[in-house]
Amino acid sequence: MTPPVASDPLELLVNARHLAGPRTGIEVYMEELIAALARTGRVRITALTWTSLHLDLPGVQEVIPARRPQMRAGSLRSALWKLWFDQWSCLRSTARRDGILIHGMDGFLPYALRSHDRCVATVHDLGWQVHPELYPNRVRWMYAGLFPWVVRRADRFIAVSRYTADDLVRRAGVPASKVEVIYHGLDPAFTLPTGVATGTRERPPYILAVGGVSPRKNTRRLIEAFSRWRSRGGHRAVHQLLITGTSLDGDVGTGGAALPEGVSLLGYVDKAELARLYAGATAFLYPGIYEGFGLPIIEAMACGAPVVTSSTGAAPEIAGGAALLVDPFDVGSIEGGLERATISAEADRLRAAGRERVRMFDWNDAAGATIDVYRQLVG
Numbered sequence: 001m002t003p004p005v006a007s008d009p010l011e012l013l014v015n016a017r018h019l020a021g022p023r024t025g026i027e028v029y030m031e032e033l034i035a036a037l038a039r040t041g042r043v044r045i046t047a048l049t050w051t052s053l054h055l056d057l058p059g060v061q062e063v064i065p066a067r068r069p070q071m072r073a074g075s076l077r078s079a080l081w082k083l084w085f086d087q088w089s090c091l092r093s094t095a096r097r098d099g100i101l102i103h104g105m106d107g108f109l110p111y112a113l114r115s116h117d118r119c120v121a122t123v124h125d126l127g128w129q130v131h132p133e134l135y136p137n138r139v140r141w142m143y144a145g146l147f148p149w150v151v152r153r154a155d156r157f158i159a160v161s162r163y164t165a166d167d168l169v170r171r172a173g174v175p176a177s178k179v180e181v182i183y184h185g186l187d188p189a190f191t192l193p194t195g196v197a198t199g200t201r202e203r204p205p206y207i208l209a210v211g212g213v214s215p216r217k218n219t220r221r222l223i224e225a226f227s228r229w230r231s232r233g234g235h236r237a238v239h240q241l242l243i244t245g246t247s248l249d250g251d252v253g254t255g256g257a258a259l260p261e262g263v264s265l266l267g268y269v270d271k272a273e274l275a276r277l278y279a280g281a282t283a284f285l286y287p288g289i290y291e292g293f294g295l296p297i298i299e300a301m302a303c304g305a306p307v308v309t310s311s312t313g314a315a316p317e318i319a320g321g322a323a324l325l326v327d328p329f330d331v332g333s334i335e336g337g338l339e340r341a342t343i344s345a346e347a348d349r350l351r352a353a354g355r356e357r358v359r360m361f362d363w364n365d366a367a368g369a370t371i372d373v374y375r376q377l378v379g
Helices: 025-040 078-087 139-152 162-172 219-231 234-238 269-281 295-302 315-319 331-341 342-362 363-378
Strands: 010-015 043-048 060-065 101-104 116-123 156-159 180-181 206-209 240-244 263-267 283-286 307-310 325-327
Touching: 010 025, 010 206, 010 363, 025 043, 025 363, 078 295, 101 331, 116 139, 116 363, 156 162, 156 363, 162 180, 162 206, 180 307, 180 363, 206 269, 219 234, 219 240, 219 283, 219 331, 240 269, 269 295, 283 295, 283 331, 295 315, 295 342, 307 315, 307 331, 315 325, 325 331
Parallel strands: 010 043, 010 101, 043 060, 101 116, 116 156, 156 180, 206 240, 206 283, 240 263, 283 307, 307 325
Antiparallel strands: none
8 A cells, every 4th residue: 555644534444334234332333433533534434335324424435335135134145145245345446556444343354355455353352252152153153254364364453352352362363463452432422411310210210231132141140130139029129120122032032931020121222212221220230241342331330320240251341340240150149249239338339430430431532543553554
């Protein structure tokens, strides 16, 4: 690549087709980082997609190399078309003779890259290697087939936590010199406005969990711990457990067994409603098996919810001492954390510590650090 003049904006390609679908952790990362990069004025971004994203950001141009045809979601044809777009078609009509700079924000890179192209990959976690039992076969096969190419081809890696960076070095054999740790930022939608009191409710007292019902979110143990805690009576008995999202567990919730008494599955909620749910919760329960970062941890803290999360994965690193840590494999440990978090003095301590902790997570800082990684490659 011809090095740009230092004052010239960098030309960056991003496969942004994820933003045409529902928002999970990776989509939130892409949306927030692209917006923060655009705000700097130091990067011109070409967002590659298969349908219009309506990003409406200065310095961001949407390009549609191929439009996705109508097809049944989850079908083999759909999966093969997505693979073709991601690995080959997304780079059609975008190649520059002097090379491109592309950021695989979803952790993948196209096979169509040339030797003189420069590329950065963000790795969110290696959960599919660490806990393969938590992932469907098709997800494990996808990572096993595509990730080795990323390891060989990426010029630099961004890890969203030190824990993920260590996994990259130890499990994938990536040289530590190629890995930069850059934390997520915090969406201002999850910052409790000044003067708004936490614990104000328009519904009965509740414990909040997010992410739906799935093995990765450890929802079965979470529900069992809540039910045991609630059965002890007193103030506990009036609490509900509200879980945002849907069920990915065929035996629990939607289409499966009925949820226990006091447990409700809310389905999708938007950011505004989620912020209100965080702010009104007696406690936020997030004892996932494995997290590469754990955005809900800092979202809940910012909204004033006492947080109970796992002692495994990146959760302790992100919580930074401002949450109660529990063993996600031990129902009794989860129940004990919930009991502690609902004691008034402990809840007040966690709220104060959480609000202080979230000060270190800023998307503008993340964008600046990410541009520094780009500059390492293109001068």
